[in-house]
Every structure is written in structure tokens, then in C-alpha cells.
Amino acid sequence: MSPEAVGFAFLILGVALLLGKFVRVKVGWVQSLFLPSSIIGGALLLILGPQVLGRFNGPWGESGLFTEGMVETWGVLPGLLISVIFATMFLGQDLPSPKRAAKLVGPQLSLGVAFGSGQYVIGLLLAALILVPVFAASPMTGALIEIGFEGGHGTAAGMRPVMEELGFGEGADLAVGLATVGIVGGIIIGIGLINWGVRTGKTEELKGDVKMSVAEQKGLFRSDEYYSAGTMTSRPSSVEPFSLHMAIVAVAILIGWCILEGLRWIEQQTYANVMLDDTTPLEIFAYVPLFPMALLGGVIFQVIAGRFGFDRYIDHQVMLRIQGLALDFLIVSAIATLSLEAVGDNLAAFAILAVAGIVFNVAIFLWLAPRVIGRFWFERGIGDFGQSMGVTATGLILMRVVDPEAKTPAFEAFGYKQLVFEPFFGGGLVTALAIPIIYLTGVWPLFFVMLAVFTIAVLVGLLYFRPREMKDRDEHNRKMAEQEQASV
Known part of the structure; x- marks a missing residue:
């Protein structure tokens, strides 16, 4: 593959993103669904590529309007960009005070872990009882709800090399498809839940109908709005601040790579010589991708930066822009290379997993969130619901709708929870290890x-956090009642 082909592949991804933004601004029903431009752009490339247009006889050939080299480049991009996304997650973040974090993170973490682990429980149970015996699906299908829903497009695409190496190549396409269903369903169902919550008095801040400005629906800022993209932490005459942050991300990824290679070396020197059967050695880290270790590398770099006093040169808003850039290009390339044939061949399993995942997430939000979170349970729970359906951005969008002025502790509690949650679920170590563990041991151990x-997670939330949270809620309600009575 020539450098020109790789470069042109990136140019087409940029064009697709711009077209996706144009469609978002101009098409009303797309605005009402809050579809990200990256999903629209990826869908356009999918239609014009080998999966749709390429299947019709015409002058364009089997690759549609694109060359084989471009499609091949798009296919490998997600596995590279996902490490950038995870490396930036904690870079530039200040650690909260232990007392404040402990008060907010407990019930929030209980809810988040219930979402993440429960998706494995549902998926693995469906795999063992229905998908494997009835539809001859791979046992590894049981991990796809968490990979696609909780992990999102980035994790789904990042796990492709591992799945292909283990003979489960169609799993990556199913996971990307589930991620698309999750992110769209998360917005639609989430907005519906918010409207229901407002009408029934479940929300504490938002009253009246849920309305968003035309600019918000188009994904634009009003002319009177200002949003800072980040802080200049170094003088451009020395090094461009964006370049400095990209260099920090590169070091974080390299730290993660060293950790992974070290774990693989230890594995080879210890238990890798144990054979599960005649051809399968006991290897786990050999199948673990780089991105969860890149997250750990980012945490290590941030701790070192704080220890030696140069953390002030790392701006988290700039890291979020780098993360967003990588995520947009990842989603476009992942959807553009999605195998519709793989989804079609496994349509029954795909539909069962999608429906089961949605039903489970809605049920956990409506049943568990109000029981483990006291005040602002809806505002705080809807963020975890959105994340469990797609990506973190989905949860943030829903929290922004229900708490537009950030008057509740929803954003703060969600951020604290991420510090503990992300290293394990939604693309963390548990997600990375799930597929190899199922491959080695089957469905039931995991x-x-x-x-x-x-x-x-559920019992700790109900038995430990619930009494304290309900006490806070009752105390607040008592004070409000006294104030109303005094005013009368």
C-alpha cells in the first residue's frame, strides 16, 4: 500500500465527516435523532463502498467508489486510534478530595458496575441457552453486548484483531453494529425517558417540556455562545500546545505498550507452557489489545506529572479534543468497513442481543437507580444509562439535557465514577480479557x-448506600416541606 493511498484514505474520511455535518445541519429528522456526524459520514462511506455499491455491477468495481487500498487503510485505523482515545481519558484531570469523591462515587459506581457486569450476565446466558445451541453461534457472542453497548464503536473496532485471531472475525462486525444500535437507541430512548421523568416529577431541576434550541439540534453554537477548546499551556514559539499534548499521548501509549509487552513476557516465562489441549496453550495477555494498557499508561504519566510538578502543562480540554478527533475518525472508518454480510448471516443473534441489551439497560435504570441514589437519582442515573447504551458522550448529552446548567452533582459524580470504572469495563481490562477467557474456558466461568x-454491586448499593442516600433524600424533602409551610 503506497503512502499516497494512505493519505488519500484520510482525506476521504475528512470529506465524509464534513458531509455528515452538512446532513446534520440540513436534515430535520437527523437532528431530532441527534445523530453524530461521524455515524452519518460512516454510513455514507458504507453505502458507497464495497458492502453496498460494490455489490452492483457497474463501472466502479467491487470496491465501490473507493480503491482497495483505501478500504484496507480504513480497516486498520480503528485498532490504532482506540489507543489514542483511551490514553487521553485521565490525562490532565485533577484528582478529587477523598471525602467528596467517596460520598458521590459509591452509589454511582454501584450502578455503573451493575450496568457493565449485567450486560455480560445477560449476553453469556443468552449465548449458552439460545445463541450457541439454536443458532450455532460462537460462545464469544456472549461478550458482544458489553463490547458494543458499554464499550461503543471504539472498543468494538479495537477488539477486531483479537477476535479475528481467535477465529471470531464476524464478532467485530456484530459489535460495531450493536454499537450503532446502542448509540442511536441511547439518544432516542434517553430523550423519551427524560420527557417521562419531567412529566412524572422524577427530575429535580428540569421542569416543563424538554426543548432544545435549533442550534443545539444542529450541533452548532449560537452566535452569542462561547466554548473554550482548551488552554495554551506552552508558547507556540517553543512548541505548538496541540503538538505537545499529542507527544504526551504518544508517551502514554508507549508506557502502556511496555506494560503489555512485560506482561506477555512474564506469561511466556511462566504458565504459557501449560496446554489446555493439544493445540491451545494457556495464554491470556497474548490476546489482550493495547488500548486498556494505554489507559493505564495515561494514568501513570499523569501521576508522574503531578509528582514532579509539570501537570499544569497538561490541559484536559485539549486532551478531550484529541480524544474527540480520534473517536470521530474511528467511528467513520469502523462503520465504513462494517461487514453487512456478517451481520446478515447472524441477524437472529444480532437482533436478540440488541433487544436484550436495550431492555436490560432500561430496566436497570428504572429499577436500580432510584433505589441506590438519593437526591437527583434521575439526573445522575441517566448519564450511566447513556454510557451503557453507547459511549461516554451519549451519557454526557443526556445529562446536559436534563441538567442544562449543571446545578446537580450529576457531572461530578459521573466523572469520579469514571476514574474507577473505566480501567475495567467499557473497554478496560475486563472487556479486553473477556473474549480470550471465553475462548479458553467457555461461557460458564466468566x-x-x-x-x-x-x-x-446490586447488594452493596441496596444494603449499604441506599440507607444513607434515602436519609439525605428524606431530609431534603422535610426541609422543603417546612419551607413551603412557613411561606404559607
């Missing part, structure tokens, strides 16, 4: 582990 984690 199922029982996740069932135990889910049960512990």
Missing part, C-alpha cells in the same frame, strides 16, 4: 464471575 460481580 458468567459466574460476572454474576457474582453484578450481585455484589
Whole structure:
């Protein structure tokens, strides 16, 4: 593949993103669904590429309007960009005070872990009882709800090399498809839940109909709005601040790579010589991708920066822009290379997983969130619901709708929870290890582990956090009643 082909492939991705933004601004029903431009652009490339246009006889050939080299480049991009996304997650973030974090993170983490582990419980149970015996699906299908929904497009695409190496190549396409269903469903169902919450008095800040400005629906800022994209932490005459942050991301990824290679070396020197059968050695880290270790590399770099006093040169808003850039290009390329044939061949399993994941997420939000979170349970719970359906951005969008002025602790509690949650679920170590573990041991060992984690998360929330949270809620309601009575 020539450098020119790689460069042109990136140019077409940029054109697709711009077209996606144009469609978002001009098409009303797309605005009402809050579809990200990256999903629209990816869908356009998918239609014009080998999966749709290329299947019709015409002058364009089997690759549609694109060359084989461009499609090949798009296919490998997600596996590279996902490490950038995870490396930036904690870079530039200040750690909260232990007392404040402990008060907010407990019930929020209980809810988040219930979402993440429960998706494995549902998926693995469906795989063992229905998908494998009835539809001859791979046992690894049981991990796809968490990979696609909780992990999103980035995790789904980033796990492709591992799945292909283990003979489950169609799993990556199913996961990307589930991620698309999740992110669209998360917005649509989330907005519906918010409207229901407002009408029934479940929300504490938002009253009246949920309305968004035309600019918000188009994904634009009003002329009187200003949003800072980041802080200049170094003088451009020395080094461009964006370049400095990209260099920091590169170092974080390299730290993660060293950790992964070290774990693989230890594995080869210890238990890798144990054979599960005649051809399968006991290897786990050999199949673990780089991106969860890139996250750990970012955390290590941030700790070192804080220890030696140069953390002030790392701006989290700039890191978020780098993360957003990588995520947009990742989603476009992942959807553009989605195998519709793989989804079609496994349509029954795909539909079952999608419906089961949506039903489970809605049920957990409506049942568990109000029982483990006291005040502002709706505002705080809707963020975890959105994340469990797609990506973190989905949860942030829903929290912004229900708490537009950030008057509740929803954003703060969500951020604290991410510090503990992200290293494990939604693309963390648990997500990375799930597929290799199922491949090596089958469905049931991971199922029982996740069932135990889910049960512990729910019980801790109900038995430990609930009494304290309900006390705070009752105390607030009592004060409000006294104020109303005094005013009368």
C-alpha cells in the first residue's frame, strides 16, 4: 500500500465527516435523532463502498467508489486510534478530595458496575441457552453486548484483531453494529425517558417540556455562545500546545505498550507452557489489545506529572479534543468497513442481543437507580444509562439535557465514577480479557464471575448506600416541606 493511498484514505474520511455535518445541519429528522456526524459520514462511506455499491455491477468495481487500498487503510485505523482515545481519558484531570469523591462515587459506581457486569450476565446466558445451541453461534457472542453497548464503536473496532485471531472475525462486525444500535437507541430512548421523568416529577431541576434550541439540534453554537477548546499551556514559539499534548499521548501509549509487552513476557516465562489441549496453550495477555494498557499508561504519566510538578502543562480540554478527533475518525472508518454480510448471516443473534441489551439497560435504570441514589437519582442515573447504551458522550448529552446548567452533582459524580470504572469495563481490562477467557474456558466461568460481580454491586448499593442516600433524600424533602409551610 503506497503512502499516497494512505493519505488519500484520510482525506476521504475528512470529506465524509464534513458531509455528515452538512446532513446534520440540513436534515430535520437527523437532528431530532441527534445523530453524530461521524455515524452519518460512516454510513455514507458504507453505502458507497464495497458492502453496498460494490455489490452492483457497474463501472466502479467491487470496491465501490473507493480503491482497495483505501478500504484496507480504513480497516486498520480503528485498532490504532482506540489507543489514542483511551490514553487521553485521565490525562490532565485533577484528582478529587477523598471525602467528596467517596460520598458521590459509591452509589454511582454501584450502578455503573451493575450496568457493565449485567450486560455480560445477560449476553453469556443468552449465548449458552439460545445463541450457541439454536443458532450455532460462537460462545464469544456472549461478550458482544458489553463490547458494543458499554464499550461503543471504539472498543468494538479495537477488539477486531483479537477476535479475528481467535477465529471470531464476524464478532467485530456484530459489535460495531450493536454499537450503532446502542448509540442511536441511547439518544432516542434517553430523550423519551427524560420527557417521562419531567412529566412524572422524577427530575429535580428540569421542569416543563424538554426543548432544545435549533442550534443545539444542529450541533452548532449560537452566535452569542462561547466554548473554550482548551488552554495554551506552552508558547507556540517553543512548541505548538496541540503538538505537545499529542507527544504526551504518544508517551502514554508507549508506557502502556511496555506494560503489555512485560506482561506477555512474564506469561511466556511462566504458565504459557501449560496446554489446555493439544493445540491451545494457556495464554491470556497474548490476546489482550493495547488500548486498556494505554489507559493505564495515561494514568501513570499523569501521576508522574503531578509528582514532579509539570501537570499544569497538561490541559484536559485539549486532551478531550484529541480524544474527540480520534473517536470521530474511528467511528467513520469502523462503520465504513462494517461487514453487512456478517451481520446478515447472524441477524437472529444480532437482533436478540440488541433487544436484550436495550431492555436490560432500561430496566436497570428504572429499577436500580432510584433505589441506590438519593437526591437527583434521575439526573445522575441517566448519564450511566447513556454510557451503557453507547459511549461516554451519549451519557454526557443526556445529562446536559436534563441538567442544562449543571446545578446537580450529576457531572461530578459521573466523572469520579469514571476514574474507577473505566480501567475495567467499557473497554478496560475486563472487556479486553473477556473474549480470550471465553475462548479458553467457555461461557460458564466468566458468567459466574460476572454474576457474582453484578450481585455484589446490586447488594452493596441496596444494603449499604441506599440507607444513607434515602436519609439525605428524606431530609431534603422535610426541609422543603417546612419551607413551603412557613411561606404559607
